[in-house]
Amino acid sequence: DAGITQSPRHKVTETGTPVTLRCHQTENHRYMYWYRQDPGHGLRLIHYSYGVKDTDKGEVSDGYSVSRSKTEDFLLTLESATSSQTSVYFCAISGSGALGQQYFGPGTRLTVT
Amino acid sequence: GIQVEQSPPDLILQEGANSTLRCNFSDSVNNLQWFHQNPWGQLINLFYIPSGTKQNGRLSATTVATERYSLLYISSSQTTDSGVYFCAVAPMTGGGADGLTFGKGTHLIIQP
Numbered sequence: 654d655a656g657i658t659q660s661p662r663h664k665v666t667e668t669g670t671p672v673t674l675r676c677h678q679t680e681n682h683r684y685m686y687w688y689r690q691d692p693g694h695g696l697r698l699i700h701y702s703y704g705v706k707d708t709d710k711g712e713v714s715d716g717y718s719v720s721r722s723k724t725e726d727f728l729l730t731l732e733s734a735t736s737s738q739t740s741v742y743f744c745a746i747s748g749s750g751a752l753g754q755q756y757f758g759p760g761t762r763l764t765v766t
Numbered sequence: 767g768i769q770v771e772q773s774p775p776d777l778i779l780q781e782g783a784n785s786t787l788r789c790n791f792s793d794s795v796n797n798l799q800w801f802h803q804n805p806w807g808q809l810i811n812l813f814y815i816p817s818g819t820k821q822n823g824r825l826s827a828t829t830v831a832t833e834r835y836s837l838l839y840i841s842s843s844q845t846t847d848s849g850v851y852f853c854a855v856a857p858m859t860g861g862g863a864d865g866l867t868f869g870k871g872t873h874l875i876i877q878p
Contacts, residue, residue, distance in 0.1 A: 757808075
């Protein structure tokens with residue numbers, strides 16, 4: 654158990670509203686990731702972090718921002734939610750450095766109406 | 767970017783059967799992992815295997831890095847093996863910190 658929690662687990666929001674998803678880990682891992690999962694696409698990387706205040710963009714970063722002010726928390730923000738951001742969002746940590754095994758949180762199902 | 771193709775996309779087997787899932791990738795990698803997503807959506811890391819062979823119970827995996835493919839073997843399938851199996855890689859050209867690229871998965875159904 655990699656000690657990863659995500660909140661909320663489910664959320665329904667309206668188009669144009671801001672939304673923040675939280676990923677919390679208990680084991681001090683340096684590398685953290687946000688992915689989204691959509692039917693027919695597998696998982697795609699949104700943003701990642703390699704330390705406190707160190708973040709970078711992934712494959713599908715448009716419309717998303719992230720922040721990491723503490724080692725244990727990695728926040729994903731949708732500044733103005735759109736229907737195309739309806740998805741399941743997964744947070745992951747890398748167990749031992751950048752090339753380590755990745756362990757995933759339980760996911761957040763977000764619906765934008 | 768790197769491309770990851772998994773085959774077959776769907777597989778239906780009877781309990782007790784064996785299966786082989788394949789993952790082809792388009793560039794050299796320094797990270798390759800296999801995941802199982804169960805019917806409740808939970809993603810479980812099965813193997814970290816950028817090269818070589820590993821075994822864990824009824825599951826084993828082999829990556830032939832020079833030929834750019836990996837295989838996941840499931841023996842004596844059980845209904846609890848049902849779900850989607852993902853292969854994910856990171857290219858050798860990257861530093862490794864920038865996440866994994868996933869294939870679209872193999873959807874496996876084990877019938878009792």
